[in-house]
Amino acid sequence: MRLLICAALLTVAAFPVRAAPADPKMLELAEKSRCLQCHDIQAKISGPPWIEVARRYRDTPSMVEPLVRKVREGGSGVWGDEIMSPNKRVPEQDIRTLVRWILTLE
Numbered sequence: 010m011r012l013l014i015c016a017a018l019l020t021v022a023a024f025p026v027r028a029a030p031a032d033p034k035m036l037e038l039a040e041k042s043r044c045l046q047c048h049d050i051q052a053k054i055s056g057p058p059w060i061e062v063a064r065r066y067r068d069t070p071s072m073v074e075p076l077v078r079k080v081r082e083g084g085s086g087v088w089g090d091e092i093m094s095p096n097k098r099v100p101e102q103d104i105r106t107l108v109r110w111i112l113t114l115e
């Protein structure tokens with residue numbers, strides 16, 4: 010029994026939660042908007058990890074609107090050759106909410 014508890018504690022210690030866990034409501038919106046087919050917070054899928062997007066733009070709030078337009082209309086060339094297809098089915102206000110949230114990730 011004591012061994013089990015030790016093992017459990019070790020497991021917790023081995024995976025420290027560094028950043029605050031991502032807001033589940035935002036993840037739900039991202040899932041519903043199908044962003045997560047191409048994006049993950051930490052990992053590159055075809056799109057860049059959102060944590061990297063946050064690093065690049067978080068000190069430039071004036072980028073929010075251009076990014077909203079880019080997500081709506083799609084594009085490529087900033088992060089490589091992969092293409093983000095247009096996301097016109099997603100309401101603009103939802104994209105704005107997501108972009109604002111993405112830029113707060115750390």
Ligand code: HEC
Nearest residue numbers: 042044047055056085086087088089091092093094096107
């Ligand atoms: C089909 C795959 C795909 C989907 C779906 C997708 N993305 Fe992307 N996203 C990409 C790729 C690829 C890039 C990199 C584009 C580039 O290099 O310019 C990207 C880039 C971005 C960027 C950074 C843009 C820049 O110019 O730096 C943001 C922000 C973003 N995506 C948010 C979203 C959001 C929010 C959604 C959901 C509404 C979404 N993406 C859906 C593939 C996707």
